[in-house]
């Protein structure tokens with residue numbers, strides 16, 4: 001992970017190699033990490049999730065232990081295969097999370113702290129997640145208010161912002177916007193109230209339906225007969241990864257463009273989701 005990389009990308013890259021893996025070794029060289037590790041060892045826990053919250057990188061371990069780091073200007077996380085030579089000196093190492101295959105090494109990270117779910121929730125420095133779309137008492141009004149705070153931003157980027165609403169990933173981002181006939185590059189302040197309501201409603205509905213489906217794969221488009229989970233997942237979606245293919249509604253070729261932090265892929269139908277005026 002090169003320096004200057006965004007915290008968002010760092011979280012994705014770390015999540016890719018660490019999530020679901022058991023920590024085989026943990027080292028720390030920055031107070032107060034070692035003393036906490038003595039009392040509640042990280043080794044043996046599973047990495048459940050890596051996420052970014054603002055400028056903070058948040059690593060969730062099993063049994064309620066959370067490591068939070070801030071890179072400031074100097075810090076960075078590197079990922080190495082076990083046995084691979086580090087590109088920084090050992091003296092710059094502040095923390096190592098090792099699994100069977102990888103070592104994630106924090107170099108020169110100036111701030112690092114352990115939390116529990118409860119202390120993290122109480123912290124005033126670490127940003128909170130937005131309302132959970134799958135939460136039992138999903139606060140639609142709150143999600144709407146948070147969404148509208150990002151008026152100048154493109155809707156597809158805002159949907160991925162977990163502080164606005166938690167739970168929506170890159171696949172559903174495109175699917176939800178197609179379902180509501182909203183172009184992914186529209187700015188939030190150009191959306192009508194009905195469009196905003198549609199987006200929130202669909203986001204929740206897609207997630208709920210698919211949470212029940214378990215590992216059957218994500219489904220938004222059910223016009224075709226449902227097939228087994230071995231089938232091409234693209235056959236069950238409206239636009240995601242269907243670049244160049246015919247829109248299931250109108251036959252126009254689906255488009256894809258990279259968008260926002262991390263250059264995430266956005267898919268849309270140029271006919272069903274009219275372009276914002278400034279792009280024409």
Ligand SMILES: [Zn+2]
Nearest residue numbers: 247250269272
């Ligand atoms: Zn279309």
